Amino acid sequence: MSLREHVPRPLVVIGLLSWLLVFFACRGPVVYPTPSTVQGFPSPTLPALPTVPAVVPSPTPTSLPSPTPTTVPPATMTPTPASSSTATSTPTTSTPTPSGRRATLITRLPTSEPVIALTFDCGADRGYAEEILDTLARHNIRATFGMTGAWARTNPDLVARMLQEGHVLINHSDTHPSFTGYSTGTPPLPPAKRLAELRGAELAVAAVSSSPETMRPFFRPPYGDYDEALLQQLPQAGYTVVIMWTVDSLGWRGIPAEDVVERVMHAAEPGAIVLLHVGAQSTDSAALPTLIESLQQAGYRFVTVRDILD
Numbered sequence: 001m002s003l004r005e006h007v008p009r010p011l012v013v014i015g016l017l018s019w020l021l022v023f024f025a026c027r028g029p030v031v032y033p034t035p036s037t038v039q040g041f042p043s044p045t046l047p048a049l050p051t052v053p054a055v056v057p058s059p060t061p062t063s064l065p066s067p068t069p070t071t072v073p074p075a076t077m078t079p080t081p082a083s084s085s086t087a088t089s090t091p092t093t094s095t096p097t098p099s100g101r102r103a104t105l106i107t108r109l110p111t112s113e114p115v116i117a118l119t120f121d122c123g124a125d126r127g128y129a130e131e132i133l134d135t136l137a138r139h140n141i142r143a144t145f146g147m148t149g150a151w152a153r154t155n156p157d158l159v160a161r162m163l164q165e166g167h168v169l170i171n172h173s174d175t176h177p178s179f180t181g182y183s184t185g186t187p188p189l190p191p192a193k194r195l196a197e198l199r200g201a202e203l204a205v206a207a208v209s210s211s212p213e214t215m216r217p218f219f220r221p222p223y224g225d226y227d228e229a230l231l232q233q234l235p236q237a238g239y240t241v242v243i244m245w246t247v248d249s250l251g252w253r254g255i256p257a258e259d260v261v262e263r264v265m266h267a268a269e270p271g272a273i274v275l276l277h278v279g280a281q282s283t284d285s286a287a288l289p290t291l292i293e294s295l296q297q298a299g300y301r302f303v304t305v306r307d308i309l310d
């Protein structure tokens with residue numbers, strides 16, 4: 001342990017470091033090429049910038065598997081093998097339906113009376129459900145609510161209020177998956193899982209209504225996604241009517257409340273079914289008072305789907 005062993009070491013280290021510094025400082029610029037000159041890459045920074053904004057701002061919600069009702073494709077886009085509707089033979093892959101029944105698809109209520117059905121989907125969050133119920137109560141209007149089991153479990157107080165105030169609940173599945181995977185890019189649900197989704201919602205509502213049949217025979221598919229197999233299966237589960245819509249307010253997209261009113265007024269016709277949402281991101285609640293008054297001024301009154309289809 002002599003000093004001679006310690007003293008020279010720092011000196012050697014410092015010397016080495018200085019040499020390395022000089023060495024790298026000299027060759028630095030050559031060693032690190034800028035990203036735009038990296039071989040084989042289509043220059044990732046500069047030329048890419050103009051194309052990125054063009055892709056990002058289009059909030060096409062079809063690829064988001066979010067539990068919120070953000071993806072509502074036009075009803076016409078949903079695959080519908082219409083030709084098979086007349087087929088009486090049973091597909092080999094599914095169990096025979098008694099009497100070959102098939103659920104009926106409703107996009108407009110079959111009436112010539114000046115009536116409109118306001119339908120509110122309760123997919124994810126509590127959102128503006130209370131405000132919507134207040135507005136409806138103020139105008140003495142009954143509406144139709146697409147109810148998920150998840151929503152009913154989280155908000156049993158509001159489900160009870162809906163039933164108490166005469167609103168109609170329709171089955172909107174338990175956890176809001178796309179049954180076909182069309183809007184979420186997921187595999188289609190197998191028949192057993194589809195049935196479980198229907199029953200799960202029934203159980204959740206039955207916890208408040210004390211009946212698993214409260215929502216029958218009306219089903220509204222999450223994202224509006226359905227296929228022929230679902231239409232064949234639904235009657236076996238007690239659901240013979242699939243409630244789609246005449247006009248989607250697009251409030252779920254956060255468009256201004258005035259635009260919600262304008263869209264719906266433009267599409268108003270006897271028996272029109274209006275698709276609205278209770279969720280916090282939706283502007284439907286803000287639009288509702290004006291929407292109701294505008295429709296009333298145009299001579300419409302309000303019905304539930306049960307008023308016309310039962």
Ligand SMILES: [Zn+2]
Nearest residue numbers: 069121123222
């Ligand atoms: Zn929904």
